[in-house]
Amino acid sequence: MSTRAPNITQCHTSGPDRRTFLKTSALASALLTTGSLARMVHAGESHLIQVALVGCGGRGTGAAANALSTPGPVKLIAMADVFEDRLKASLNNLKQSFADKVDVPPERQFLGFDAYKKAIDALNPGDVVLLATPPAFRPIHLEYAVQQGRHVFMEKSFAVDAPGIRRVLAAGKLADQKNLKIAGGLMSRHYLPLEQIIEKIHDGAIGTVVTAWAYRMHGPVGFRPKQPGESELAHQIRNYICFTWLNGSFLVDWLIHNIDVCCWVKGDWPVSCQGQGGRQVRTEPDQLFDHYAAEYTFKDGTRMFAQGRHMANCWGFFGDVIHGASGSAVLGEGIPDPRLYKGHLRTADNEIWKYEGPPCNHYQRELDLLFDAIRNDKPYNETERCAKSCLTAIMGRMAVESGQEVTWEQALNSNLVLAPDLEKWTSLDDPAPVQPDENGRYPVxxxxFTKAF
Structure with a gap:
């Protein structure tokens, strides 16, 4: 295999699309905290980079497939999860496509809440760990990986509350001191069509950006009923997208991409947010609102509006709409062919730009860029940007759930922890952070009334 470093201005189209793995491998799983090392030396283009996967659901399996598709020698040597069936399914899936790049014998298949430590410790300094558990565990796992001197790919989202965000930011600063490379799973940032259209917006193609609208509108989020003999904690982790302490809410875990893209377009982070939401038609026993509306204000007074809904038989749209002083754009995650328009009527006659380059697999490209940075010792640390995008989404959840206006400083400095005993767990039989009532319903x-920050 060629070890030529990827041209970062080009898109690779041969690697796997992670959403394919999401469909075939089911939900991502969980795990858990903390070690130390010195400044790292880069790997070199022909050097074998070993990889460990922590969190073996769909997102993790897809990230591993992308890592194994990067140029240069690479091998998956350890895996960790709390669910054995998830780990086995992921391993079998990866072996089918990457038989010569997967070497994970039983002694390097780690289970339990401390399994992430064992998988990370199986690597050498300068190797790569892929962190793809539910977001509640991300700060703990990132801290340990950086302390142990491992490069990191961390899936979104990156935390579920402000204390978690502060831990992620601190780990990112330590990574800089150790010359460690960290990539975050906001893959839209590496989608060439999006890079090009946002560059044009920043160059004034539609005038000053006035409003940004982030949407994620589709059918209901799935829910897996509790199985006979299954513990409460295991049930919630398997349904992590439905519990706020695990995923931070629909607004955080599902809308983060397009919130991030709007902030990228604006070139800034919002200073405050107010919003509303509720649970109107959803009947599944979980914590999800089924509609969210969060209005953000930037320091220049312009606005961003994030709207999320997962209901059946309703209008659907997944993308961003940008209004400038003289034109508009449709772009973002969910919009494979972003376009610019003169004025605000988005008609074919008003179209002034569309992407005409080669197809781009941004899932693959984000891993190509990380591994290229490792092999060629390029600066690469996306931690701060990822953490601030996540905090923006968390601030939206705080506003929606509390009914209050929340400032950036209030959100960042909040000490509310959604799962206080996370690092103490040793078993899936430990108590879950939220418990059902006598009717099997969870607090919403x-x-x-709710204290959300």
Whole structure:
């Protein structure tokens, strides 16, 4: 195999699309905290980079497939999860496509809440760990990986509350001191069509950006009923997309991409947010609101509006709409062919730009860029940007759930921890952070009453 470093201005199209693995491998799983090392030396283009996967659901399996598709020698040597069936399914899936790049014998298949430590410790300094558990565990796992001197790919989202965000930011600063490379799973940042259209917007193609609208509108989020003999904690982790302490809410885990893209377009982070939401038609026993609306204000007074809904038989749209002083754009995650328009009527006659380059697999490209940075010792640390995008989404959840206006400083400095005993767990039989009532229903946020920050 060629070890030529990827041209970062080009898109690779041969690697796997991670959403394919999401469909075939099911939900990502969980695990858990903390070690130390010195400044790292780069790997070199022909050097074998070993990889460990922590969190073996769909997102993790897809990230591993992308890592194994990067140029240069690479091998998956360790895996960790709390669910054996998830680990086995992921391993079998990866072996089918990468038989010569997967070497994970039983002694390097780690299970339990401390399995992430064992998988990370199986690597050498300068190797790569892929962190793809539910977001609640991300700060703990990132801290340990950086302390142990491993490069990191971390899937979104990156935390579920402000204390978690602060831990991620601190780990990112330590990574800089150790010359470690960290990539975050906001893959839209590496989608060439999006890079090009946002560059044009920043160059004034539609005038000053006035409003940005982030949407994720589709059918209901799935829910897996609790199985006979299954512990409460295991049930919630398998349904992590439905519990706020695990995924930070629909607004955080599902809308983060397009919130991130809008902030990228604006070139700034919002200073405050107010919003509303609720649970109107959803009947599944979980914590999800089924509609969210968060209005953000930037320091220049312009606005971003994030709207999320997962209901059946309703209008659907997944993308961003940008309004400038003299034109508009449709772009973002969910919009494979972003376009610019003169004025605000988005008609074919008003179209002034569309992408005409080669196809781009941004899932693959984000891993190509990380491994290229490792092999060629290029600066590469996306931690701060990823953490601030995640905090923006968390601030939206705080506003929606509380019914209050929340400032950036209030959000960042909040000490509310959604799962206080996370690092103490040793078994899936430990108590879950939220418990059902006598009717099997879980607590749901009530604006005006819930303390959300």
């Amino acid at each position: 946020a009530m604006p005006g």
